[in-house]
Amino acid sequence: MKNWFWSACLAAAALFGVAPGAAAEDPPATTKPTLGTVVEINPRRIYLMDAARAGDRLVTVGERGFVLLSDDGGKTWRAVGTPVNRALTGVAFEDAKTGVAVGHGASLVRTEDGGETWTRIPMEEMEPESLLGVVSLGGGRFAAYGAFGFYFDSSDAGKTWQRRMVISEEFEAHLSQVLPAGNTLWLVGEAGTLARSEDGGQTWTAVASPYTGSFFGALVARDGSIILYGMRGNIYRSADGGTTWQPVEIATTASLNAGRVLADGRILLVGNAGLVAESRDNGQTFDVKWSPEGRGYSGVVDTAAGLVVVGEQGAGFLDPSQLVTK
């Protein structure tokens, strides 16, 4: 029985011990791993909200401010703490080293070592509201966005942030995603929020929305068409750069939380209750399947080792042969 105790202590020590170097040279406000965590994080038991690639590494973020790293395409994961204990909702990397993760409670942390250590950047202006996502726009530029229309951008790889107004002073819908499409940035969010920016996100113009419900994400298909998706399985597609939108019917009312254009051009949207919608025609039609466990997905990344999904059951591979139709 003592063995258990010591392994628990070792696990705790391992967690406290992340990045001793960074902790030594930075001021106290920087890397301080989640205090009081005595257990070893099980990558299948942590609620994860987003995943991104940092070079060859996979980085996924979620519950209690934890970050999970995988250097073997998603086969094994190790947890590192961050200086925040609120759920991290989004993560984006500029390159293999530099990245930003955001979360609830105005949490924003950045890393310069591929996610090993994280430093908190205070976002006093928006406390205690939620950040819901972050995107890397290249050249050291990042955009972070969240609840009540909060939108910030950074041009120094996430060290400092400037608030930008979205659409108007009165605008206060939750923002779900910022999508770069060529020189245009698209923005989707709560209650049909749809906007575009031609100046890298400094100013935003509202676009007539095809839907009154909430969008949770957007992506650009290989043929250049734009796909919006969101609550109750709603999908809208525009093949003309956002001028007109066509609804794409799928036979479910489960929400779609995230999507990805795979290397072979297929589009994969994942959602609640284990929903997996796949399109082989750039989003004109989708084939709906479900994970057998029925647990929700909130992110998907494709790696050489396979499709990695994150969500209620942590991080794991999506095995298409295990999916069921209903």
Added chain:
Amino acid sequence: MANQSNTAAGGDQDIERVEFQRDWIGRVARWIFANRRWLLILNILITIVLGIMASQLRVQAGFTKMIPLNHPYMATFLEFQQDFGGANKVLVALRNENGTIFEKEFMGQLRQVTEEVFYLKGVERSSVTSLFTPNVRYNEVVEDGFRGGNIVSADFAGTPEQLTQVRENLLKSDWIGRIVANDQTAAMIVATLQENDPETGQRLDLQEVAKKLEEIRAKYEKDGTTVHIIGFAKAMGDIAEGAAGVLVFFGVAFIVTAILLYWYSGSLVLTALALICAIVPVIWLLGLLPVFGLGLDPMSILVPFLIFSIAVSHAVQMTNAWKLETLHGADGVTASTHSFQKLFIPGATALLANAFGFMVIAFVDIEIVRELAYTATIGVTVMIITNKVLLPILMSYYKVPPEAAKKLSGKETAGDWLWEKLGPLATKQTAWIAILVGLVLLAFGISQARHLHIGDLGKGVPELQPDARYNQDVEMITSHFAIGVDNLQVIAVAKALDDEDSPCVDRAVMEKIEDFEFQMRQVEGVATVRSLAGFVQNMTQMFAETYSRWRMLPESRAQIAQGVGYATRLGTEFMDSRCTAIPINIYTVDHQATTISHIVEQIKAFKEAGGDTDRVTFQLASGNVGVMAATNEAVHAADKWVNLALFFSVAVLCMLTFRSLRLTLCVILPLALVTVLCNALMAMLGIGLKVNTLPVVALGVGVGVDYGIYLFERMKHEMQHGMSLRDAYVEALKQRGTASLFTAITMTISVGTWYFSALKFQADMGILLAFMFLVNVFGAILLAPALAAYFVRDDQFRTDKPKAAHA
């Protein structure tokens, strides 16, 4: 033997002829036999009265008797049991072996069983939950708010369209895993039982409910549909049924013992007398239990067996001595008085050793174990009268002429050739072999005993056999549904800042609970964790149109209160009415002791690493696994004390009997070896140290010491009269060895019958006691004299005036 002619008082002609010893035993014997008629009548009267009282005895199984009430976890358990104890639930699952639940026929059966359960006596009807009850709804978030409906519509008739609709509604709901299997091959009906029978107002008869449930199973389990039933009531019913089976074993043990006794003694009368004197203490014990405010429970129901076996063993020593006397020409009365005088001291000492051995079990701070200890102690204590007094009196009325006695073809002297051969064991030349074997066994035992686990090692309900139907059903339901039957409940107790304060909407409090729930979910051995924090997170996601990134604990009090408000609708599942106690239900994958202790260690580590604050503390523990955790800790704490006290008290008794530390060591060391071997056997058989196996060592040592006491009492006696150790050893074996071996075998068979019990804890006890009873006799016969060869000189006990041994 120092005999003297004495004229006995009283008018009993037979007694007047008998010579009695001059010491106090002789005087006691003279008084007893002089008044044998009155004592016999008194014994008969007592037996009748106690027999009547025993007939009023009922088997009870109070739950609180089985828990260590003074353990700190149990303070939490008792304080919050009322709020969060969880109702007495019954779960009936129907499984389609050849498909999913979305088939017309299966849904029809599910509807019928739902109705059967609904109308079952004792079922709280509003609590019945299945796909066919109106309380099972789905809720979905739509563009302008929430929308919901019944999963199975009221007009459901099983059309393909309706079946598709059911499946879709189900997927929108959170009922998968709760009343529908994760793989959708099974569906469940959940119902809560009322405390009291609605018709009579009496406490609900759980066995009756269990019987009715079994009838439902019989009716619907066919054609590819299987029925699986679990719940406290069903478990209790099955355990009670198993406990009733014990009576069969008692019958078997009685018959086997009777046959063996007859084979051994060759006399129907002696067999009958021995059996009578083995049954009488059982009757006395059962009659005395109500006097002492005790009852019988599934564990102590085994004590009467044990008493019967021990009584047979002592009766055999007595009839054996009596027969040896008659073979040497004594008449019935003389043989009885001599047997009494020879055997009263070693017999009473052995019984007192039993009593002490059983008494120390009461060190375990668990009521059911205490009562076992008291029951067994009373049992052996009354045996001093029934076996040491009543039996000689009865035998004194048995008049057998010596020539007839010789014709009784008993086996009393059958072992003499063997005992002669064993003689060298009590000499240094040969004794080292036995000691070496003993040391090898000791080394082996210690190496194995290190693997001994505390607590239960199996799955399912530990009282029942692992392959019992109930435990199979537990396995089926837990593997197909997201339902845990093994629940460790930790109560987060939050301090309210003032009377108006609701700590459970305070983020500082909730954040700790969120952290605790999260960390416990990571722990190996934990299946799922449910608490208010997770519920609020889910509700927040629902309010944010189900977007996955909104599953979080809100920052503001008002938003937390919104989620908590929904929890209030679920009664006290997630918090008490004052919002100061919040249970965290940790469902474990099993209830093995290593699983439990690992989780408990992690909880304690969490508390110490800042989990407990001045606002909220996490209190261990409730739920069935919480009780097991406390029980395991109590058993672990008691184990060494029980063994220490046991050997100390047995050693003291041996010292009083022998007045020799050397002889005491000779008797005690083999017992210690067998105790180690018993622990090794437990480790090898995967039997854990727990409430029911902890008393086994004490019972085994308490009974095992008898052999040593009987043998060495005689050895010392013979050595006092000038015999060498080796001769005394052979002589003692001739007088008592055969009887000892015989009783060891009968007792082993008797307790061995428990192995076939439907109740696992009885089976475990049976195996271990059988082992202790059998192996202890070999320790006493083979190892103890070998030790004596090194510890004792031939003239160690020789008195000043050596005399020839009395045969």
